[in-house]
Amino acid sequence: MKRYKNLEGHSGVTGYEIEPDSIAVQFNHSAVYRYTYNSAGKRIIEKMKQLATAGKGLSTYISQTVKQKFEDKLT
Template sequence: MKQYKNLEGHSGVTGYEIHDHSIRIEFNNDTVYEYTYASAGKRIIERMKKLAAAGKGLSTYISQTVREKFETKN
């Protein structure tokens, strides 16, 4: 899991892991969600990958757009 840069300083995201057709996101409560092309769609996953790499805007995007479109949660 790669550490999320959190450039805005108030994100609930702490880490991420990018895969070909998915992204895994770790939140500050140690819960990891996996979002996939099948669960959220390719366009959303690719946007999440860009935001994760940029270190800014991912948590907001998830709460406003992605919501409950995760494949797994652990």
């Protein structure tokens, strides 16, 4: 799991792992959720990858747009 840069300083996201058709996101409460093309759509997953790599805006995007569109909870 790669550490999320959290450039805004108040993100609920602490880490992420990018795969070709998915992204796993770790939140402050240690839960890891996997979002896939199947669960959220390709456009949303690719945007999440961009935000994760940039280290800014991922938590807000998830709470406002992605919401409960995760494939599964890993932990």
